[in-house]
Amino acid sequence: ARTGIPEVVFAEHKPLDMLLDIINSHIEEAKPLLVTRLSPKQIKALEDLPMNIDTHARTASYLAKAPANAPKLAIVSAGTSDAPIAREAxxxxxxxxxxxxxxxxxxxxxxxxxxxHLPTLQEMPLVIAVAGMEGALFSVLGGLLHAPIIAVPTSVGYGVSQGGNAALSSALASCAPGVLTVNIDNGFGASAAAAKILLHAKSRED
Amino acid sequence: ARTGIPEVVFAEHKPLDMLLDIINSHIEEAKPLLVTRLSPKQIKALEDLPMNIDTHARTASYLAKAPANAPKLAIVSAGTSDAPIAREAxxxxxxxxxxxxxxxxxxxxxxxxxxxHLPTLQEMPLVIAVAGMEGALFSVLGGLLHAPIIAVPTSVGYGVSQGGNAALSSALASCAPGVLTVNIDNGFGASAAAAKILLHAKSRED
Amino acid sequence: ARTGIPEVVFAEHKPLDMLLDIINSHIEEAKPLLVTRLSPKQIKALEDLPMNIDTHARTASYLAKAPANAPKLAIVSAGTSDAPIAREAxxxxxxxxxxxxxxxxxxxxxxxxxxxHLPTLQEMPLVIAVAGMEGALFSVLGGLLHAPIIAVPTSVGYGVSQGGNAALSSALASCAPGVLTVNIDNGFGASAAAAKILLHAKSRED
Amino acid sequence: ARTGIPEVVFAEHKPLDMLLDIINSHIEEAKPLLVTRLSPKQIKALEDLPMNIDTHARTASYLAKAPANAPKLAIVSAGTSDAPIAREAxxxxxxxxxxxxxxxxxxxxxxxxxxxHLPTLQEMPLVIAVAGMEGALFSVLGGLLHAPIIAVPTSVGYGVSQGGNAALSSALASCAPGVLTVNIDNGFGASAAAAKILLHAKSRED
Amino acid sequence: ARTGIPEVVFAEHKPLDMLLDIINSHIEEAKPLLVTRLSPKQIKALEDLPMNIDTHARTASYLAKAPANAPKLAIVSAGTSDAPIAREAxxxxxxxxxxxxxxxxxxxxxxxxxxxHLPTLQEMPLVIAVAGMEGALFSVLGGLLHAPIIAVPTSVGYGVSQGGNAALSSALASCAPGVLTVNIDNGFGASAAAAKILLHAKSRED
Amino acid sequence: ARTGIPEVVFAEHKPLDMLLDIINSHIEEAKPLLVTRLSPKQIKALEDLPMNIDTHARTASYLAKAPANAPKLAIVSAGTSDAPIAREAxxxxxxxxxxxxxxxxxxxxxxxxxxxHLPTLQEMPLVIAVAGMEGALFSVLGGLLHAPIIAVPTSVGYGVSQGGNAALSSALASCAPGVLTVNIDNGFGASAAAAKILLHAKSRED
Amino acid sequence: ARTGIPEVVFAEHKPLDMLLDIINSHIEEAKPLLVTRLSPKQIKALEDLPMNIDTHARTASYLAKAPANAPKLAIVSAGTSDAPIAREAxxxxxxxxxxxxxxxxxxxxxxxxxxxHLPTLQEMPLVIAVAGMEGALFSVLGGLLHAPIIAVPTSVGYGVSQGGNAALSSALASCAPGVLTVNIDNGFGASAAAAKILLHAKSRED
Amino acid sequence: ARTGIPEVVFAEHKPLDMLLDIINSHIEEAKPLLVTRLSPKQIKALEDLPMNIDTHARTASYLAKAPANAPKLAIVSAGTSDAPIAREAxxxxxxxxxxxxxxxxxxxxxxxxxxxHLPTLQEMPLVIAVAGMEGALFSVLGGLLHAPIIAVPTSVGYGVSQGGNAALSSALASCAPGVLTVNIDNGFGASAAAAKILLHAKSRED
Ligand SMILES: Nc1ncnc2c1ncn2[C@@H]1O[C@H](COP(=O)(O)O)[C@@H](O)[C@H]1O
Ligand SMILES: Nc1ncnc2c1ncn2[C@@H]1O[C@H](COP(=O)(O)O)[C@@H](O)[C@H]1O
Ligand SMILES: Nc1ncnc2c1ncn2[C@@H]1O[C@H](COP(=O)(O)O)[C@@H](O)[C@H]1O
Ligand SMILES: Nc1ncnc2c1ncn2[C@@H]1O[C@H](COP(=O)(O)O)[C@@H](O)[C@H]1O
Ligand SMILES: [Mg+2]
Ligand SMILES: [Mg+2]
Ligand SMILES: [Mg+2]
Ligand SMILES: [Mg+2]
Ligand SMILES: [Mg+2]
Ligand SMILES: [Mg+2]
Ligand SMILES: [Mg+2]
Ligand SMILES: [Mg+2]
Known part of the structure; x- marks a missing residue:
């Protein structure tokens, strides 16, 4: 929270009782909370809580901030298998x-x-691009748009693209200026940086 | 230029005659130009031209835009050997x-x-951090500041950090939210993205 | 035992009957024994034996030495997911x-x-630091404390930090003097070295 | 020669006397010969021979076959630094x-x-694409053209693209169907395969 | 489809309902369809549809084009474990x-x-070679045949050949001219390129 | 200095004027100084200064602390080519x-x-082992001695041991308890940690 | 068989019916057969056949050659977890x-x-050494024995030794002369080479 | 010498005076000596000594043992650039x-x-094969000959075969039984192992 980003809980590796403790204390104090990387088993355990669950994105949120008059942001994904990470973002x-x-x-x-979609995208202050395989989407968008691009390489793929390293290298080595990168599959990180850019950076400039 | 970033020439691998052709045509048309990654030999060949040469940063610029009332940006570097890349940025x-x-x-x-330097840094809309070795600086800044961080890992180091991969991984795996990464030694890329964020993104938001 | 470290049994890959044989022969002779890296199935099989089981650390001990007047040592961990390795140490x-x-x-x-925690840590002769992700904790502690640091990188993380290599490189490339490293997830090895340092090294010096 | 491709000599690692022996025996027998990967020093030693030297491509040829009525082929390169390999091809x-x-x-x-250039490229039976950095060109061409693409990744680039692995992975992981790959910097190999496709494959089909 | 290759669906990562939607819409419109990389569970779900299922190749096809008077092509595999990929091709x-x-x-x-098999193979316009382990088959065929070879390295093997990288490197570094490569286990990609070569390339040449 | 280790200057990447500035300011204030990783050219420039130069170790020291009654420490090296790093330590x-x-x-x-040498080594509180190639020395010493071992893998070797990774892995994976590791070629780091152990750790224990 | 080694069947990836076909045809013709890398499920399916099953080595043999007056060979393994591979050998x-x-x-x-065991080992014409982790055993044996060593690195270990690469590098980089290597976990390959050395090589020399 | 192999001096990294000391002491005592990996500069310094210099193999020998009635051995190399290593062997x-x-x-x-050459090779007790690039020669020989093969991968090649890893993997993953491997470019190691096999192993068998 001290860095301006509301604390988001990363559910992977967390035992269920620890997870429920965190959630319940937030509900009691009516403090907003987002939980990411939930396993199917964890999701089942949260079903009866007053949370907004997105099975596809593997998230559960409580009291999400209403985005009235909020800065815009486009999240673009390449293929069907990139969808869960795009939804997490x-x-x-x-x-x-x-x-x-x-x-x-x-x-x-x-x-x-x-x-x-190009006319819509040209109007955006920032674009998050989510792609696996060879990640050519990052350079194509970077070469077409004025907006900075945050690339999220995904671990989707097999052979040389297994685990996401091919897409990650494409993002980092992109010959299009303005492409920035986060870790493989880190949809959360892309949006956290986007929030810092569109909310904090702006306030400092004015 | 179509993406909002003035074309910067990357001098590495360019034969001298090709380089001089590009520069002279810009001077004739009085169009701004920046050349990066100049070798000592190339720098010598540009000495008599009306350009602003920075030997340390390995750059030569012509008609650089005056930054009156421009958005602020801090560039922070970790060690003596990261200085050339920090200066390029x-x-x-x-x-x-x-x-x-x-x-x-x-x-x-x-x-x-x-x-x-923390009070100064807390006022910045954006911070570029340049570090080699193990790149711990990225996470430390990301954990202390509200501003988004663009990490530039450098190829400085030996053993496991030779070539910059240790610092790159630290930037990507940073547990501090808001750290974005560019390729190893890519000071140009960090500033190009910063310009897209502080100039373009802002104009779209208003 | 010949190297001054009581033999600790590594349970991974050991068939159950072999494991029970080793344990029973120690109990019969009333010789101290520690078993590490127990699987849930192995732990269940040891439940009725006169051993001290720590499910979280995946260990079982018999006749652990009482630490009266023993040298001090701090074990510091970075995140929730590093806890099992920190407990093993x-x-x-x-x-x-x-x-x-x-x-x-x-x-x-x-x-x-x-x-x-810094005042407590400054009093310690030695600190074991356990961290995954980008392992920035190693350099931060090494830059703040007088004590030597034994870094235990953990395999926690995804993308570039999957398997623990990013944290391992951070430990090895740390620009803070006095950081020593053991293998990824090797909580046992860190404490074995700590014991050699605090018990053997000391006796030789006097 | 038994595989339908005239023997091309790879000059790297060859001592000068061995190279001259090979060349002279071909000139004596008036047999066509192509030498690739010549060093500047080797090129100088060949200057007075009746050969066609291309300094940029680092090749020397003798009695090159005239391409009257020959099958067409486009060779497309991404950047200035990819030029030598494109010329070799x-x-x-x-x-x-x-x-x-x-x-x-x-x-x-x-x-x-x-x-x-797209209308011209759409008429080609085969396209060789030469690119370094992140190699996005391979997928872009593969996604736009009916022709099969032979990708030649180049070793041009720095950081994660140093040595050509990022571009190679992009070629192999390309989500566009019809992209085939040869080794990094192997302009010769791409054209040898193209010749087998356009000359041999065709003759078998008829 | 725009690139001349009928759209083939990659079933991995696709939820079952999405898969059935795609298939049913093709059946309704009587449009040909091929599905690859089906899991055993997905295959079971398709059993009652009017599709041609090949459990070994993990494919299901609908209205496959009849190959009357079609160009020839040989697919050669090295070992028993390469069979599924060879069949996919x-x-x-x-x-x-x-x-x-x-x-x-x-x-x-x-x-x-x-x-x-050499006499048969010598008559072919094109050969697809499928091999794992050390992939020596690629060079042996490339050194014996006039036809171009499309190498499909497989992920079969253990130790240094685990995941297919040893075979992939052998294909790329082959000293036999005319060997082209696709991604590890990409039987589909090899045949898509073969189709572009034998159908498109030919039509452009005439 | 704040961490108990006198500041040692790393000469690599430092311009000569910067280096001389640092040295002269120490001489003026009569403060002890050690410079490591000096190039032959840098060494020549220091020849006339009141410093203790060790060409083999590539170091220059000023006012080195006299080791009267100091804790003992053995530095053991494997081969002729490991000598420079052993001397740096x-x-x-x-x-x-x-x-x-x-x-x-x-x-x-x-x-x-x-x-x-074993009787001498058995008396030591701590041993630094310097080895390249396959680094078997680390495990052999760790299996024979009661003292903790600080392993310094060296970049000496060719093929799989080129750059020092084989020796580094041997140190980290050593099955002998009490082996700790520093970065490849980091003789300085091994001795800095040894100093923290033998000087600081001891003082805290008493 | 043409290379002097009786054909051994590698059971991994083989469907059960194919495996039974091969075995039954050998039993019918009373031809010797060895099957390696059997899964527990495959082993169960062979239980009623007249074969010699070794569950630990994961092998089943039929009509194994009696070793009367056969050349000697020692197989030495480092730890409990290397036992299955040592037994396969x-x-x-x-x-x-x-x-x-x-x-x-x-x-x-x-x-x-x-x-x-050294006196026994000194009498052997050849020694196979099986070790995981850091594989120091290979160099220790190579430095003590006159016999050539065939090193079998195993995939046992975690962190940097996971998958066996650390042990493999130790075998290849061994500074002791006479150490030869086979693939990770390839107990079969070590013994096949040993047989070629002790049976074939000998016969050629006489 | 204790392992049955006369001590061979590895000249790389050795200062000239140290090298001359070793050589002169052998000449004085008339003890046989072989020096490998000599640089051109070192070779020049040895020119006037009573040694047998092979510039191509980069070796100098003194009192080489006469091979009368010695065991046979074939050394086979793949290409021109593998010649220096083949000669070293x-x-x-x-x-x-x-x-x-x-x-x-x-x-x-x-x-x-x-x-x-196959008839000659079939008569050999042992064959050393030297190859770079993709190293297919190892499997081809292993699949044709009864003799065991010692593979020497070379660092010859570019792109994925640069440094010799592709050839090394081919040797290790070879599906032909009886292929053993030494480190990249290690011609010495292959012959040392061959000597242990053909001289020591034999004597133990009789
Ligand atoms: N999906 C995610 N990926 C990476 N980091 C996350 C994710 N979700 C939450 N986090 C971060 O993890 C931190 C919480 O970690 P923990 O204390 O282990 O729950 C938060 O402050 C976030 O910075
Ligand atoms: N230092 C640099 N690092 C990476 N890219 C650069 C650098 N300087 C310029 N560029 C990019 O390289 C492009 C020019 O490439 P070229 O046409 O080869 O000169 C510019 O449009 C920039 O996007
Ligand atoms: N630029 C090149 N890259 C890769 N292989 C080449 C190249 N030029 C020639 N070759 C191949 O190298 C073989 C000749 O190798 P060599 O016998 O060493 O001259 C030729 O038959 C070609 O197959
Ligand atoms: N455990 C093993 N590891 C590696 N190769 C083996 C093994 N067992 C048998 N083989 C080899 O695999 C070949 C048989 O392969 P396959 O035809 O797939 O059964 C045999 O000729 C042996 O060379
Ligand atoms: Mg994609
Ligand atoms: Mg740093
Ligand atoms: Mg951490
Ligand atoms: Mg490119
Ligand atoms: Mg194969
Ligand atoms: Mg060594
Ligand atoms: Mg071992
Ligand atoms: Mg070869």
Whole structure:
């Protein structure tokens, strides 16, 4: 919280009782809370709590901030298998108070599917791009848009792209200026940085 | 230029005649130009041209934009050997129209040297951090500041940190939210992204 | 035993009957014994034996040495997920005859949580630091304390920190003097070295 | 020669006398010969021989086959630094009897520069793409063209793209169907395969 | 489809309902469809649909194009464990309209088993070679045949060949001219490129 | 200095004027100073200064602390090529106030050469072991001695041991308890940690 | 068989029916057969056949050659977890007609346990050494014995030794002359080479 | 010497005076000596000594043992650039007392060049194979010959084969039984092991 980002709990590796303790203390004090990386088993244990669960994004949120008049942000994903990470970024962004828009399945193998979204994307102050495989989407967007791009490489893929390193290298080595990168599969991190950029950075400039 | 960033020429691998052609055509048309990654031999060949040469940063610029009333930006570097990359970021940032401030030699081995700069850093909309070795500076800044951090890992170091991969991994795996990364030694890329954030992103938000 | 460290049994890969044979022969002869890396299934099989089981640390001990007047040692861990390895180090240290103190969840993302423990840590002859992700904790402690640090990188993390290599590189490349490293997840090894330092090294010096 | 490809000599690691022996025996027998990967020193030693030297491509050829009515082939390169490898592919292709066309400097950072060549490229039976950095060009071409693409990753780049592995992974993991890959910097190999496809494969089909 | 290759669905990571939607819409419109990388569970769910299921290749196809008078193509595999990938290539090739021939279990450990197939292979316009372990088959075929070779390294193997990297490197570093490579286990990609070569490339040449 | 270790200057990457400034300010104030990793060119520039230069260790020291009644420490090296790093450790240890003993050329290929030193080594509170190649010396010493071992892997070697990673892995994976590791070629780091152990740790224990 | 080694079937990846077919055809023709890498499920399916099953080694043999007057060979393993691979080597060696002797659990952490076996080992024409972790055993044996050593690195270990690469590098980089290596966990390969050396090589020399 | 192999001096990293000391003491005592990995500069310094210098193999020998009635051994190399390592193996083998035969330039790209040597090779008790690039020669020989093969991968190659790892993996993962491996470029090691096999192993068997 001291860094301006509301504390988000990372559920992986957390025993269930510890997780429930954290959640209940937030509900008692009516403090907003977001939990990410929930396993199916953990999700089942939260079903009866007053939380907003997104099975696909593997998140549960409580008292998410309403994004009225919030800064805009587009989250673009390349393929079907990138969807869970793109959704994690989306849920986090809204929780942090951003007016996020989710555009899915516009990967480079079918560049023409991206085209119709370009006018919308050109209006955005910031774009989060989520892609696995060879991650060509990062450079294509970076070469077409004025907005800075936050690249989220995903661990989707097999052979040389298994684990996400091929996509990560593509993001880092991108010859398009303005592409920034977070860790593989780190949808949360992309939106946390986006919030710092669109909320904090702005306030300092004025 | 179409992406809002003035074209910067990357001098590495460019034969001298090609380089001089590009520079002269800009001078003739009085168009601003920045050249990066100049070798000592290339720098010597540019000495008599009306350019602003920074030997340390390995850059030469022509008609750099004056940063009056420009957005602020701090560039923080960890050690003596990170200085050339930090300076490259600094020269690029000023060329892109940002009011950059350079704070050097405040690495983690002597945390107390960083302390006195914290009040200044807390006022910044964005911080570029340049560090090699184990890159602990990225997480320390990310854990202390509200501003988003653009991490530039450097190739400085030996053994496991040779080539910059240890510092790169530290930036990507940072447990502090709001740390974004560019390629190893890519001072240009950090400032290009900073310019897109502080100039473009801002204009879209208003 | 010939190297001054009581033989500790590594349970991984050991068939159950072999494990029980070893344990029973120690009980019969009333010789101290520590077993580490027990699987849940192995732990269940030891439940009725006169052993001290720590499910979290995955250890079982018999006749652990009482640490009266023993040298002090602090074990510091960064996050919730580093806890099992930190506990393994703790159980081993006490078994080896050290007066170990366990301080948990003081990672770099929240540097202020570490601050209040600094006076205690400054009094310690030796500190074991347990951290995954980017392992910035090692350099931060090494830059603040007079004590030598034994770093235990953990395999906790995803993307570039998966498997623990990012944290390991941070420990090895640390620019803070006095940071020594053991293998990823090797809580036992850190405490074995600590015992050699605090018990053997001391006796030779006098 | 038994595999349908005229023997091309790889000059790297070859002592000068051995190289001259090979060349002279071909000239005496008036047999066509291509030498690749010549060092500046080797090139100097060949200056007075009746060979066609291309300093940029680092090749020397003798009696290159005239490409009258030969199958067409486009060789596309991304950036200035990819030029030597693109030229190696070009010289080899013509030596093997293909009507090669060289299109340079159309990388992804400036997608609009590629656009004007698309009609020409759509008419080609085969395209060789030469790119370093993050190699996004391979997927972009693969997603736009009907022709199969032979990707030649280059060792151009720094940080994560140093040595060419990032571009190689992009080629192999490309989500666009029809992208085939050769070793990093292997312009010769791409054209040898192109010749086998356009000359041999065709003859078998008829 | 825009690139001349009928859209093939990659089933991995796809939820069952999404998969069934895609399939049903093709059946309704009587449009040909091929699904690859089906899990056993997904295969069970497709059993009652009017599709051609190949459990071994993990594929299901609908309205596969009849290969009358189609270009020929040989698919050669090295060992028993390479069979599923070889079959994936085979099913894809036939779906794309090629007259594919499957020759299995002719790996290098028993070179004499390959010998009897050489006359057939010498007649082929193109050969797909599927091999794991050390992938010596690629170079052996490349050194014996006039046809271009598309190498498909497989993830079969243990120790240094685990995951397929040893075979992949062998394909890329092959000293035999005319060997082209696709990603590890990418039987589909090899046949997609083969189709582009034998169908598209040919039509452009005429 | 705040961590109890006198500041040692790392000369690599430092311009000569910066280096001379640092040295002269120490001489003026008569403050002890150690410079490591000097290049031959830098060494030449220091020749006329009142410093103690060790060409082999690549160090220059000023006012090194006299080691009267200092704690003992053995530094053991495996082969001729490990000598420079072993000497760097030796010079640093003496500068930090330790009574260091240097035993060279006792690698594992000739175990019998190590034997005659065992009685001396058994008396030591701490042993630094310096080895490249496969680094078997670390485990052999760890399995024979009661003292903790600080392993310094060296970058000496070719093929799989090039750069020092094979020796580093051997140190980290050592099955002998009490082996601690520093970065490849980091003789300074080993002695800095030894000083913290033998000087600081001891003082805290009493 | 053409290479002098009786065909051994590798059971991994083989469907059960294929495996039974191979076995039954050998039993019908009374031809010797060895099957390796059997899964527990496969072993169960072979229980009623007239085969010699070794659950620990994961092998089943039929009509193993009697080793009367056979050449000797020692197989030495380092730790408990290396036992399955050591046994695989042992079963294979006996099947190939060698008089193999198995010496287990003599790793480097307890060098004194190795000592008592040295007289026996000095009499051997060849020694197979099986070790995981850091693989120091290979160099220790190579430095003590006149016999050539075939090193079998095992995948046993965690952290940097996970998967066996640390032990593999130790074998390859060993500074003791006469150490030869096979793939990680390849007990079969070590004994196949031993058989070629002790049976074939010998016959050629006479 | 204690392991049955005469001590061979590795010249790399050795200062000239140390090298001359070693050589002169051997000449004085008339003891045989072999020096490997000599640099051109070191070779020049030895020119006037009574030694047998092989510039190509980078060796100098004194009193090499005469190989009358010695065991035979073939050394086979793949390409021109593998020659120096093949010669190093050859000189070492003769120094160790083996009747070595050198067959060069028979790589897999031209399998037919290997064919004519097969009858000779089938008579050999042992074959050393030297190859870089993708190292297919190891498997091809292993699949054709009864003799055990010692593979020497070379660091020759570029892209994925740079440094020799592709050839090393091919040797280790070879599906042909009887292939043993030494470190990259280690011609000495291959011949040392060959000597232990053909001289020691044999004597123990009788
Ligand atoms: N999906 C996620 N990926 C990475 N970090 C996260 C994620 N969700 C939460 N976090 C971070 O993890 C921290 C909480 O860690 P913990 O104390 O282990 O719950 C939060 O402050 C966030 O910075
Ligand atoms: N130091 C640098 N590092 C990385 N990219 C750079 C650098 N300087 C310039 N560039 C980029 O390189 C492009 C120019 O490449 P080129 O056409 O080869 O000169 C510019 O548009 C920038 O995007
Ligand atoms: N630039 C190149 N890259 C890779 N292989 C090449 C190149 N030029 C020639 N070759 C191959 O190298 C073989 C000749 O190798 P060498 O016998 O060493 O001259 C030729 O038959 C070609 O297959
Ligand atoms: N455990 C093993 N590890 C490696 N290779 C083996 C093993 N067992 C058998 N083989 C080899 O695998 C070949 C048989 O492969 P396959 O035809 O798939 O059964 C045999 O000829 C042996 O060379
Ligand atoms: Mg993608
Ligand atoms: Mg740093
Ligand atoms: Mg941590
Ligand atoms: Mg490119
Ligand atoms: Mg194979
Ligand atoms: Mg060594
Ligand atoms: Mg071991
Ligand atoms: Mg080769």
């Amino acid at each position: 989306y849920v986090c962004a809204r929780f942090f108070g951003l007016d996020a828009l989710l555009i899915q399945d516009v990967g480079v193998a079918g560049l023409w599917r991206l085209e119709k | 600094y020269v690029c940032a000023r060329f892109f129209g940002l009011d950059a401030l350079l704070i050097q030699d405040v690495g983690v081995a002597g945390l107390w040297r960083l302390e006195k | 703790y159980v081993c240290a006490r078994f080896f005859g050290l007066d170990a103190l366990l301080i948990q969840d003081v990672g770099v993302a929240g540097l202020w949580r570490l601050e209040k | 070009y010289v080899c292709a013509r030596f093997f009897g293909l009507d090669a066309l060289l299109i340079q400097d159309v990388g992804v950072a400036g997608l609009w520069r590629l656009e004007k | 085979y099913v894809c090739a036939r779906f794309f309209g090629l007259d594919a021939l499957l020759i299995q279990d002719v790996g290098v450990a028993g070179l004499w088993r390959l010998e009897k | 030796y010079v640093c240890a003496r500068f930090f106030g330790l009574d260091a003993l240097l035993i060279q050329d006792v690698g594992v290929a000739g175990l019998w050469r190590l034997e005659k | 042992y079963v294979c060696a006996r099947f190939f007609g060698l008089d193999a002797l198995l010496i287990q659990d003599v790793g480097v952490a307890g060098l004194w346990r190795l000592e008592k | 050859y000189v070492c083998a003769r120094f160790f007392g083996l009747d070595a035969l050198l067959i060069q330039d028979v790589g897999v790209a031209g399998l037919w060049r290997l064919e004519k």
